[in-house]
Amino acid sequence: MDEPVCCVYISVVIIQDVPADPLSDVLALSGLSAACSVRLVAGGDWALRFRPIALKFNVVQRGSCWLLADGMPAVALQAGDCFVVKGAPFVLASDPGVPAVDAAQVFADSPHAAQHGSGDDVALLGGSVTLEGPAASELLELLPGAIVIRAQPHEVSPLAWLLDALDREWRAGQAGARVVCNDLLRLMFVHALRQHIDTSDVGALGWLAGLRDPPIAAALRSIHAAPGHAWTLPALAAIAGMSRSAFALRFRQSVGQAPVTYAARWRMRVAALRLKNTASSVSGIAASLGFLSDAAFGAAFRRVYGVSPGQYRRS
Template sequence: MDALAGLLEGPRARGAFMIRACFEPPWSVRVEDRAPLTVMLMVRGEAWVMPDAGERSETGFPPAEGRERVRLRAGDLAIARGPDPYTCADDPGTEPQALILPGGECRYPDGRSLNGVMDLGVRTWGDRLDGSAVMLIGTYLWQGEVSGRLLDALPPLLTLTPEVWDCPLTRLLMTEIVRDEPGQEVVLDRLLDLLVIAALRAWFARPEAAAPGWYRALADPVVGRVLRLLQDDPAHPWTVASLAAKAGVSRAALGRRFTELVGEPPMTYLTGWRLALAADRLREGDATLEAIARQVGYGSAFALSSAFKRVYGVSPQEHRGRGV
């Protein structure tokens, strides 16, 4: 498995929340649904997406990367990584008129229920069906639907414009999102997965993308080979010596080069990789902890459980339960 395929083998939507949002200015919607990942594809008109930390602080320093507010135009795509809230609006100065909460609950800013008030048809929501702003929105509702390694590799907010990517799915999504056919939920789930994978593949290919260190290090002839060995066969009893022999360098040289490019030593990376795989597999199916331990390179369920709780702060069973 190549590294990008490994990173993108999730997401796998299950009953994702998908709508076509139609608005006429002025409009503003605040999103506090705590969803792990949301995709916004601007079909017509313009919109601002504003993470909570997007404003310049009182100290005058600029906001952290990925938290700046962005302006979307027709054809642009934005991906917001949760759980932090954000606001979508026609203008940064427009006050929110609706609040989106976990579970698909919608309220006025004063707390009154808005559920059903802004429905405009099948998976269509807003204030005007012929509004000048139209956006397709897809939301992964559960953490287990998106690889933890993928979420860790993303900024809070990323955007792509038609100049750097060409989305062949827009027309199909516009057609399918308003259909009410048997099995339509599954069709939309798979289309959302394809949209996310296509967008992230384009984003990671950009030279200025803040890809994780291990992803950039794949281009190195020594470290890239070692990374592929670890990713392809995490259950193997690797040591620094065996990896160095495969790469044709000394243990010291491998340790220095790997740490410099990836940001951590080889064995630390391997531990993180094994535990990340275990975390994803715990939420993907009903395999026993013993089976998962063997698959990712731990000698027993107890050994995996101890390492997992040390890093994630919860037991594997608790982690699995949170993804349901």
């Protein structure tokens, strides 16, 4: 008698025609990665000074503490709050007046977890975020020295869900946990950046402010969806539904540069990524981005990066 056959069917849903998303495009070209590296538990009177060399992203898992960073007053942090510090020393403390100890001493025995002070009043999870791609400067130049993202109600906050998942993975220690933790931290950083865009003063956001202006956002989506198109002011103004003069002024006020200039620079960002991450020839990349000759492509690339496409790829 034949043995019964067990069949497992996996359903895969493919989402097509995902709309262009300028922030996702910039993040993709920024080489965003995250490493969930530290868990700190502290209690009593305590203060630690951190000296990061990259973007540090941390979240308060439990309890409360204070953040002291250069250029901003002391900030009280509560459970669920996140903060980003851009490569500068900062202090975490039970009270702003407590003298700080170098965190390197506390983490000397274990670089990934430490207990400091007396008790476990507060717990934090955090790690490093790196932006190393061709568009990294597009984001790094706009981020202030420190950003604090306040917790939202748990039922409406993706950050709260991600924090729960991150805590479970960190504690479980299952196979692949480090990769999962890194990906969760990366997602948390993106959500924190999105919340920063939605809640910050427009004047402090640079080109990101354009994402909050529907006509300008429509033009940005079109530029990012077709980087090889020879965009003109009339064409972009028509997409925004505005006159050319009004659109040009509004775009410059929101983004900080003229529409055609932004389109040309974005084309070069895409070119740089393809030079770095693909085996396509320089001529092929030039043609894919709408250039009629290698010479024209080389001149445009050199204006932005200061070197030829070939030199950029070799470096």
